[in-house]
Amino acid sequence: MSNFKNVLFHPINQPKELSLPKQFTFPFYYEPHELSVLAAKDLQNYLENQTDFTHNFGLNPEGQGLIIGKMFGIMVVQKNNRTIGYLAAFSGKLAERNDLKGFVPTVYDTLDPRGFYKIGERELNELNRKIEKLEASQEYLIAKKNLQCSIEDYHTELRTLKATIKQKKGERKELRESNKTNLSKEAYENLLEDLKKQSIHYHFRLKDLKEAWRKRIALAESNLKEIQISIDALKEKRRLQSASLQRRLHEQYAFLNANGEAKDLLEIFKQTTIRIPPAGAGECAAPKLFQYAYENGLKPITMAEFWWGASPKSEVRKHKQFYPSCRSKCEPILGHMMQGLDVEDNPILEFNSKSEPLEIVYEDDYLLIVNKPNEFLSVPGKTIIDSVQTKMQQYLQHSSGPLLVHRLDMSTSGLILVAKNEKTHKNLQKQFIKRSIKKRYVALLDGVIEQQQGEIDLPLRVDLDNRPRQLVCYEHGKPAKTKYTVIGVENGKTRVYFYPITGRTHQLRVHAAHQDGLNTPIFGDDLYGTKGARLHLHAEYIKFEHPVTQEMLEVVSKAPF
Structure with missing residues (x-):
């Protein structure tokens, strides 16, 4: 496969006894057709021997950097002259790139530094830096601390005064009860009047404390709010720009089907229960393969996807083993892209x-x-x-x-x-x-x-x-x-x-x-x-x-x- 990186249509030497499948692969539950197995082995041979890029799949103990296994896809296609070959793709990015030679391109290159997505990403990063700078400023931290301390001190004083009021109330009650018979009527009435004044005194003390702290807390809140307004304004701007950027990105992923009809991610996922395209939708191998085939007049014949690399910690993924397309991201997309193709029935429903x-x-x-x-x-x-x-x-x-x-x-x-x-x-x-x-x-x-x-x-x-x-x-x-x-x-x-x-x-x-x-x-x-x-x-x-x-x-x- 020395010529792999120079072409996107990779010829297959089809054995005479091996006929083409009658229907295209149902991608969510399948056994790879023999032509898919031949194409996959060819691609795997390239991956084992290539020196065109560096990526740590976790297969080499001396590999550097984060270990990231990858799903690769192949699609056997037919030209108008009936020549058979295959296309190759990888899910996500590989070696921090989208444009490796020999692999079909992504539908939209989010890594293009001149593209609107990277420009928008840089603008969002700048907003993040401004927000982080404000949130880390001494003025903001002191204002937050002052408000927090004011609230804590207020509750401490309030608890102390309420405890005193409760204690004094008990003492007054005891005085009323113990002096009912000890004092003359006039002296007892004077005592009651004095106790009433004490009660009123503590009532106003409580009211004054609450009012004084209300003013102090309001001032602390006002000082914090001046800075918080700027932070919130930047966050709202970030939210709106992020939503706009995401929507524009979803619109770039316009997928074709065999009938020549195009739908973007927003249209495709609008009919699903989640309604919003999940992160990474359209970046899997299968949609890339279909898109390139349709754009270049190639007829999809069969396809398969396999895992290349060390097993991840959570999933069961074995090196070189074939797996179906993912459900959450690919099922709605491929459901559209396979329209007009004669596809195998879902075996699970048979x-x-x-x-x-x-x-x-x-x-x-x-x-x-x-x-x-x-x-x-x-x-x-x-x-x-x-x-x-x-x-x-x-x-x-x-x-x-x-x-x-x-x-x-x-x-x-x-x-x-x-x-x-x-x-x-x-x-x-x-x-x-x-x-x-x-x-x-x-x-x-x-x-x-x-x-x-x-x-x-x-x-x-x-x-x-x-x-x-x-x-x-x-x-x-x-x-x-x-x-x-x-x-x-x-x-x-x-x-x-x-x-x-x-x-x-x-x-x-x-x-x-x-x-x-x-x-x-x-x-x-x-x-x-x-x-x-x-x-x-x-x-x-x-x-x-x-x-x-x-x-x-x-x-x-x-x-x-």
């Missing part, structure tokens, strides 16, 4: 309803345990209704249930506990909350691990950019713990038992794949590993106390793999 009944491995008058097949929902989804829940509703038409006590991921097979009535459901749920119900999963990992047993403790939260994927997050994640034991190794793959202590979404899948977990994804994991015929994860064992008989019930369903 759901075959299971007409045969589910396998029931245990049943009595109070509960049952069903063996859920893989790629079958536990409860109805947004677009797919058929599920364990609906199957059980059909099966137990005259029961006050069924009530699923827990769930399994769609891709996971195995045992699900179903209650036939509310009382049984509540009892079993309490056992789950107390973690007295014991579950065991069996999984086949896509590789060999050294440690024979252990515990994984990695908190998880949803990846807001790529639902339903999960991230490891120590700041906002929920606790997630898993114990594991290796059973054996077979054909380069490790069979393990998983014992989940908590029950987070995708917990076992992330704990297996993440670099701080087992660093070995479950075989066939389409989200955190490499897609296969199925996810090799099965809930094979459950043990719990029967809600009615109080006997310990153990049920086993051997893994089908």
Whole structure:
């Protein structure tokens, strides 16, 4: 690939036996076409050997600077003369640049020093410097301190005086009570009059204190406000300029589709639930590839994206592995850009309803345990209704249930506990909350691990950019713990038992794949590993106390793999 940096259309030597795909890739769930794999290998060969730019992907222990892995994309395209080649792109910027030779350009170059965005950015930075200077000035800091001290001193004096008033009030009460019978009527009336004057005296003392401090605090506030007005004016100017700059930037990202229609980011995201384009929208590899193809009369044939570099701390990303386009930023954009293209259907929506009944491995008058097949929902989804829940509703038409006590991921097979009535459901749920119900999963990992047993403790939260994927997050994640034991190794793959202590979404899948977990994804994991015929994860064992008989019930369903 010595000529890589001099061209944007990179020829592919298409094997005669390799035909073009009939439809373009559905970018959010796919298996790379063989042509995409060829193109990706060509690009990866360049990345391994290039000397055109310096970027620390974290692959070289001697690399300098911040480690930043990157998503790269390739799109196989066809010229009018039917010549096949591919385009290459990277997400965001690479080596602090947008314009590396050999890669398609960004839709708008935010790094161009002569462009309006960089000019506007410099103006905002200047406003920030002015604001910071004012906020750090001695005059401003002293004014803030004076106001703060005035308020604190006022409350201190107020508390002291109120305590004195309360004390004096008690003393006056005691004098009134103790002298009722000791003094003559005239002397007692004189005493009451004197006590009344004392009460009035303290009333006015309190009023005078409040008024004096009101004036002092108002003066301190006025002194601070003089400077604060200037700061607030600069902040408002910054806000307006920033909003204007962001809007103008969004308007520059005008994306074409196969019909030749253009829409900018504001139009595209106006129809979404978030309405405002997220940061970095339009800077991913896929939109760049589509845009260049359309602008240059190239027909998109197929595409794929892969990760290059060390795994990040939060996400599961493996070097050279293919991944789908991101949801939050790319789905609305690509939804527009693919209009006019013949695109594969979303495989997730290609759901075959299971007409045969589910396998029931245990049943009595109070509960049952069903063996859920893989790629079958536990409860109805947004677009797919058929599920364990609906199957059980059909099966137990005259029961006050069924009530699923827990769930399994769609891709996971195995045992699900179903209650036939509310009382049984509540009892079993309490056992789950107390973690007295014991579950065991069996999984086949896509590789060999050294440690024979252990515990994984990695908190998880949803990846807001790529639902339903999960991230490891120590700041906002929920606790997630898993114990594991290796059973054996077979054909380069490790069979393990998983014992989940908590029950987070995708917990076992992330704990297996993440670099701080087992660093070995479950075989066939389409989200955190490499897609296969199925996810090799099965809930094979459950043990719990029967809600009615109080006997310990153990049920086993051997893994089908």
